[in-house]
Amino acid sequence: MEINVELLLGTKVCDIDGEDVGRIEELRVERDGQSCLVEAYFIGASAVIQRLSAWTLVRPIRGILSTRRLYSAYQVPWQDMDLSDPRHPRLRIAKRDLRHAK
């Protein structure tokens, strides 16, 4: 099945229990010779910071952004993402089992 990546960005993701996880903001890919494989999806607000390459800007004011929520991103390996309905992506696991991105 073909999916347009640009339209996938910003769509909300639910976990296996239907709980809201966040929005897809970035895709980590690996170039392997001629092909380009998707390794992981990044979900959450600070994935946007990563995408804007704005860490140097945000790091000094890290203290102010004390709320963990604003400051966190989940890294979802490709195996854990179910994109069979691209408009409503679902995780194959529960939110509590997700790994925080560094």
Place this chain on the structure above:
Amino acid sequence: MKKVLAITLGIVTSVGGFLEIGSVTTAVQAGAAFGYQLLWAILLGTACLVFLVEMSGRFSAVSRHTIVDATRERFGFPFFAIVMVGVVLVFFMVLVAELGGIGLSLQILTGIGFPWWAVPVSFVVWFLMWKGTFGLIENGASILGLVTISFVVAAVKLNPDWGAAAHGLLPGMPGTDKAKYGFLAVSILGASISPHLMYFYSSGAIEDEWDKSYIPVNRFIATLGMTFGGVLSMAALVAAALTFQPNGVEVDTFEQSALLMTTALPKWGFFLFAASMLFTCLGAALETSLAIAYFFAQGFGWSWSEDLTPSKNARFCFVYTIIILLAAVPLLMGIDPIKVTLMSMALTAATLPLAVAPFLFLMNDPIYLGEHRNGWISNTVVAITILISFVLALIAIPLQILGG
């Protein structure tokens, strides 16, 4: 040698982008109505501009990308589209105002009304873009623009009270007419911090093939060029304060502004003013049309360069051709260029956050700039400029709605 000549980019940016119908009109109005009291607004606008222009140049020299390129690349197409709508609309109005300024200068020189000049003037501007190279536009406009030094000569000859002028560099509140004072302050800032200038300068650095070795040159050019524009604009304000205030004249029209230097330089004052406005508005018209064409071409990834023959970058040339053609229409219908000018400045102020906010991100981007990222001083200045521009936007938008 090439680096020495690079100064012309600074001067053309300054003459065409800073000193144009908008800043002269507001400076003269401010001087006539409030004496030296609004000098601080020009100083503040110039200071912000020096930093923003320096950043635009540094960004291009280091990353080999323009600010527009990077805005699209970092923020994606949807955000870019929003900026595009706002910015292109405002630039278009500025272009109408500049073409009108050329028309008005020719009107006071010949007595033939400005609507008659709309078509010939637009044609000349288009032709210069069509046939000319970037270097020609750059050098031509900066040399012709030097005529504006007459503003400084006029101001000095009128023996200003330097102490009072220095006092005007600090913001204060006037006793009466607070509303008009505020409106003029907003317009002066809108006229000074004009985004088309940063886009133009950033593209110019690519056209002139700057690299990292230009960083010190760029700093020098941005500071000198924009200060040059700021000083000229302050001189216009001072001359207006000393010429119009004693006669009780409030300047509302171009015909009145034309009397700016007739007292200080009796013999040539009138013609120097007309020539100054003619050349600076011509420079600004070229700069604004180029800025619009650059904006589209860079945002959509078309080939662009003012130096290639038109068929080599057809879409780029097509954009400025259409824009210049459209800009002649309101003038043909006789819409007062001064009204367009005042409106475009308030709108510039209103759209400023859109144009300046990306700077904060781009100038701190390690991928584009590496070790040449902004330091805390530059970041503070950008943050303050964004803050000022938000306040300006909040003030300017209701003003527009209520038809001020």
Place this chain on the structure above:
Amino acid sequence: MDLVRDVMDQKLLDREDCEMGRVDGLVMEVGEHSQPRITHIQIGGTTPWMRLHPAFARLSARLAQMWGPKRKEPVRIPWSRVMTVGRDIKLDVRVRETGAIDWEIWIARHIIERIPGGGHVEEG
């Protein structure tokens, strides 16, 4: 490599460093159990407008039918043609063969060349 930061919206250059436009969209192939992979880069047409709103995409499609080179689908470049991803993205193609600059050529032929001094686009 981060797809959105490093690839999406970057400028595309062909073998001879001619501008081809920007990465307006990326096509991903997702299987039931296989690892998803990026198959194509999409340029122009309705692609960028779709990112704003489907209504803009419909509008741009309708306008493109009335005027211009009348190309129906956005240009697709297979990912295997990507040579380098860096400051810009370099592709192992010739721009004229891809259709990415159909508009550029159309405007050059129909408008710019007809104005004196516009020059000529060389064939090929």
Place this chain on the structure above:
Amino acid sequence: MWIKRLLGLSLIFATACKPPTPAEQMESALSWIGTAGMAGKAWLRHTTPDTYTRQTLELSHDKLGQLADELLKSPPPGADSESLNSVLARSRKRIARLEALITAKNVRGFARELDALRADQRLVKRMSDRMEPNE
């Protein structure tokens, strides 16, 4: 809180668009008489083209006419509206005559008329200053 203050501030600026008060109209009238005076003075020094000077005088003449009409409808409080109207009408006539004198190239007549206009300007200025405290 600061948003409220900002909105208040912008409202103050927005009131810049309200119809001008009679005092402001007086200032505008003075401004246009002053403009005609400056344009005339510059012409006397042979430094401005005839057409420009005529056009500027005509503009001042028209603007002054509009202002005089409005001041007649709503006269400024504390001013002698009859003498105000007569001095404004006289200034307008003088400006019109200046225009004609340019066409006739009558420099001496022009200088005399210009002096008279300046005297009228001082008169209007005095009237305007006198009504200031009532504002």
